[in-house]
Amino acid sequence: MRRLLTLLVVTGSLAGAGSASAGVLPAGFTQTTQWNGLGNPTVIRFAADGRVLVASKSGIVSVFDSLDDPSPTVLTDLRGAVHDYWDRGLLGMALDPRFTAGRPYVYVLYAYDKPGWGDGCPAPPGPTADGCVISGRLSRIAADGNETVLIEDWCQQYPSHSVGSLEFGPDGQLYVSSGEGASFNWADYGQAGAPLNPCGDPPGTVGSTLSAITSQGGALRAQAFRRPAGQRVALGGSILRVNPDTGAASDGNPAGASADPNRRRIVAYGFRNPFRFTLRPGTGEIWSGDVGWNTWEEINRTQNLAQVRNYGWPCYEGAPKLGAYDTLDNRSCETLYAEGGVTAPYFAYDHAEPVVPGETCTTGSSSISGLHFYRGAAFGAAYDGALFFGDFSRNCIWVVHKGDDGLPDLRTRETFAAQADGPVWLTQGPNGALYYADLSGGRVQRIAATDSAPTAHITATPTAGAVPLTVTFDGRGSTDPDGRALAYAWDLDGDGAYDDAATARASFTYRSPGAVAVRLRVTTAAGVTASATRTITAGAPPTVTISAPSPATTWAVGDAVSFSGSARNGAGDALAAARLTWSLALRHCSRTDAGVCHTHALQDFVGVASGQFVAPDHEYPSHLQLSLTAIDAAGLSATRTVRLDPRTAELELRAEPAGLALTLGSETLPTPFSRTVLAQSQNAVGAASPQLLDGVAYTFASWAGGPASTGFVIAPASGSATYTARFVAASAPSASPDTPAPPSTPPVVRPAAPQLLGAWGFDRGANRGANRGANRVAGRHGKALRLDGKTRFVVRAPRLPTFTVEAWVYATRAGTVAQRGDAFRLPTPARTRWTHLALTYDGTTVRTYRDGTRVGARRAALAATTRPLRFGAFTGRLDDLRVYDGALTATQIAADRRAPVR
Template identity: 50%
Template sequence: MWGLVRRARGWTSVAAAMLLVAAALGQGAARAETLPAGFRDTVVLSGLTNPTALQFAPDGRIVVGQKSGVIKIFQSLTDTSPVTVADLSLQVGDYWDRGLLGLALPPNFPTSPYIYVLYAYDAAIGGTAPRWNDACPTPPGPTTDGCLVSARLSRLQISGNVMTGPEQVLINDWCQQFPSHSVGTLLFGRDGYLYVSAGDGASFNNVDYGQYGATYAGGQANPCGDPPGSVGTALTPPNAQGGALRSQSIRRPSGPATLDGAILRLDPATGAGVPGNPFFSSPDPNARRIVAYGVRNPFRMTQRPGTDELWIGDVGWNTWEEINRVVAPTTAANFGWPCYEGAGVQGGYQGAGLSSCSALYSTPGSVVAPYYAYHHGACVVSYTGCRTGGSSITGIAFYQGGSYPSEYNGALFFADHSRNEIWAMLPGTNGLPDPARLRSFVGVDATGGAAGHPVDLKIGPGGDLFYVDMEGGTVHRITFTTANQPPTASFTATPSSGAVPLTVNFNGTASSDPEAGPLSYSWDLNGDGTFGDATGATATRIYSAAGTYHPSLRVTDNQGATDTASVTVTAGNTAPTAVIDSPASSLTWKVGDQIGFGGHATDVQDGSLPASAVSWSLTMHHCSTPSDCHAHLLQTFNGVSSGSFTAPDHSYPSWLELALTATDSGGLSSTTSVRLDPRTVVLTFRTNPGGLTLTNMVVNEAPRSTPFSVTVVVGSANSVSAPSPQQFNKFTYNFTSWSDGGPQSHTITAPTTNTTYTATYRKR
């Protein structure tokens, strides 16, 4: 759920800031964003921890899966005290983009009393969890050799709101070497079968065909055992079939097929492939499950109502996000990854000279082009403030009719976690979503507000669109009315804690009305439920007695519609002070560095806080430009005052943020952080003779004419290929050697000084 311009696909950021915003707005408050006229975005479920998947049960309950493996049930959209129906956290590998990511309910739930889950299992195929305990030490290193895990599809039997009996594992497969491109979606089709999506589990930094895994003592290359070698054998072009090529495993000259980078159609009772699947006659049980393949990270998919079509949001690498359409699950569809990205060839894998890709390039029509793709450098819908750069398509759903205007009937909604936007692709004259009819639905406003970080879209009660904001810990509902819309109450309390007597200034000027009409204000400052303690956009109150108060603001528009928001004020207690003692912000790192950290916290009321009162988070910020960055939570450290972590491999520009949060006995907390920038180096690539093309992992859209230079982090792994033969100035040139002695396609570990690499060619 990482990176990007887009290196690793997925999500996260330091969630604390988002949670504070949600708390300030209050349950039911709308976020700051741009919506079409008549629409309103409201938080309906909150207080969750990294929610990833949402399902509405026919009996009105709502089931929410959290990334850690905890599953919650809300009795209704007004329930503020969900129950934990299951806790799979010991089995779930919750690290980087890994976790519990897919969840489904049978159409006749709870008559069929099961919850289906899809998650990263914290052990290799056939192993026993927990293996890595939601971490990945160095060695092997998350982005160097990878910490090998698998994935599970399971069903959990439910009685009431409680899991009964053991987990029934239907499939334990999906070899995943690197901590992204993990599993994705579970859904029941109208045929009653269970559909499953999963990514390739390969490197998100480099071209990966099965060569990684043995850079440290005891490490094994090709740990997934992909052909034509076995575990311990580093694969080489042209015949390598590992890494991202697991997405093409159904085409291997001699199996076995893997489930990575594929879409499956299964018997929900057994997990087996079903009659009608394209490869059902195969003796390979995995092949019998596959209905589509050649996808990188099909994180979310849906079915078009009234059809068997699958519509898949496939998170791309550096250049393209795709929406792919499987017209019928009985006919195999190959979407081309890693040989293709978007509608064109993927330059990095083309340059590696892989026979699996060459066979596709030489066979027109062998790959299904995306139904729609958007470029990372372009706005999906152009408007002031629309975002470009880092991208990851993380939600997809069809609108089936309800209160929305009729033009939305049959529209395809899709969301991007990195851009914080949701769009609508309205239907054309043939009833299919029309890429020429794109609308911004939840967009970015002039102040930078956006749709949180959506990771799941669902159509729920009333036919409304709901979305899961993972970092915000919330579920949102988007409603529509042609009548007067209620205003949005929003206010600040400054300070929100402190010694008594505590003077607090309240400011409600951020409240707004969709129709831009005048607002009236009424305050409940002592939290007793009675408004009228003050009127006007601002107010002040002195809290003389220690305690926790919940003051509220009610705003009313000129047509009588109201909205209420509340905050928490703590009198007689002050937030603790968190201090990071090390590392200093002046520290710069290279890949593989062991970085020690330490800190402490003090509190006016409690004195020095123990280690159990603090927690740390390590976040990677990846930037498409120096000012356009998005964040990925890498790791947390709870209940320790000191420790260490290993600087990960990641593309540049990027930087690390280490945050320390302290919480006192009264529940107040504070967070401080330090930014840690990497050491960088410039790699220059040339050819002899000059002007030929090379492919480098940083410039992997297509082979690039030499000379060119790239800035990378010292110690990072950088794959490079010298395509051969090449046509240049009417002559044909064949590759002969690299100046560093590496083979035609190889990985360069970035040195500490600027270095030039030259590929020599000979004229044929």
């Protein structure tokens, strides 16, 4: 059932320090909000003189005089140059190593809106169809805000995998990362665009059609370092080392003798989106987080700069070859497969798996988004030298402790901050605290150790009301772990000075409407401090109304969606359109759990009461959120949000003969299979040729209802569509008459392979099973059975002296997945995530597997009963059930886990 949801959020628009916030941390740590109301912060930098600089995605660099400063000044406003759209914006910032010693320079890396799209992308060309092409800029900002452009390059066709991070190395050189600017919806080799090949990638020029086999465009820009001499090297999907004064390649770069200036700059390549990276202290090593496509997130180590290392994208994702690009038979990938030489990830985690077994962090939607090596003893000796990394989509931060060799020991990885708030940047402050940028919440968050520091706490009564508003504050909930006495200092009027009261309790009367950040600072006799903030809203916030679209509105890709709304202040007066801002966001959710989503901020419409946008294309499941924010003359604000769900269609891919693999979007799977997609979406399909099936080689012949061997299909506006790839069997090889007969050898007797007795995907009905009371809902693949703990799926099977049962399970309440009388029982796994379970019996040993890994084994003599197999004595969902008449191996179970039942 489609959810109809309208949210109302009332806030004050201000920046404040030290308010309590969410986050599940280890004992001895606490998270507080350092500042809020920052738009979409992307980078935090601490200067040696106490100043703190915060970059926002829109293009503003703000400066706080200290951690106690509630109101920043603006160093530079680049909004007129920055393309703040989807995942584009001002994403990288670094301070000159001598920022406070004669070189007060700030370096910024941003998506440059040279064509003048105006923080949008009209259709046509459409953001995910042909793409609004932009470039990237690396610039140096002086103390007076003036900009000097050092590099303008990085052709980017699609609105993600944009520019990334900046870091200064111990050598004083500037390191720069960027994504490849390709499509995230299909295997992109440069086949789309208006004009075609808009980045002019070889072997063609702008406007030319590229071949899947010879193209070096699209995601293959990440392999541009390997282009033949004479072809211009692109910077996408790479890490550079450049001179901070000129932007030219640094002296000593490994490709410094090249005639191509971009090749000289590159020190590592083959990345999809190395959005964040850091340097390991004392070594100069580059540790980068590469945001994956559908399966793997990577942490990569570049341990020396004597050679330029290739990390494999798009030919590889994680350690394996990437099927959607392997299918293209592209020469850049095929030669790389033959040559080898790809550097494997230091660590990679599967989107469907937890980073730490048993943790509460969600799986499915994933995007690695921050790395930092911790230095010092403020967190305790165990954390000195540890690697912290975060995931924006999973809302979690992990730590990997240092091993005996000084490197992160992956066996020590732990969940550090569960339920973190959209971290996109991790760094360490001068006080030893860990800070991160909360992109979606507009906040800078602070995680600190509490072992020896006090904790400040404020209660306020009331926190909002009409003016004049008298509020009583109480700081007696503040504590010190050592029981030391605390001194109190209050900033009750929000001017940044702790000079309004010095007792544990205080009061203040607010006579003017507005939102005020009230702060309390507590101090021990030894001078150790802590602070907290509480926002007081004096006066009534605006009332916001969204007239259109209604929550019942649905959309297909390319639809024009109109919006309109209004707001009134607390006195009931209409607010002018200039005080309204609309924000459009896309929520992309996990295929395995539609409740696990991450946000792409698409576009803002500022100072208008009405307008129109074109519904975008994206992978399913996804939906739109449209928000209207009003800010009155007193600075009080309110936001109303409406969720807009899409219409969908079903695409089915078949092959003749069945079993051959086809590609749809990012997936390459054996046929037949189907996928739910957005209505009217553009989808890439492909057929690798030749392929082997049962020892016979088949070559692709044609599509029935599809394109050439690789191309696009447009999903219908509703219903379903089927595309069938026809293959032709190659002639079987024949023996030469002169070939001598092989010598006679006794036959090898092998045990019969387990036979599949039944498989149920629940997409079109159950095969030889009784579906007692369960109904169909979204599953791990296609549809699943929804179970309430009382209903069962019953399979009548013969006596089985050996067997295997497998299923995907999403349990919301514990119970039993499978049972056959008293012979065996398979319990549910950890709740609220899809888990692949398997139980095998070979006549002597029962083995259990979770997500392809054996987790238990015991000797047993199970009775070969004729009682039916019963599945589903739990609350949740059941999908892709299989029963075999023998015990599968771990390899066979892992293969089933990857292949949906069709």
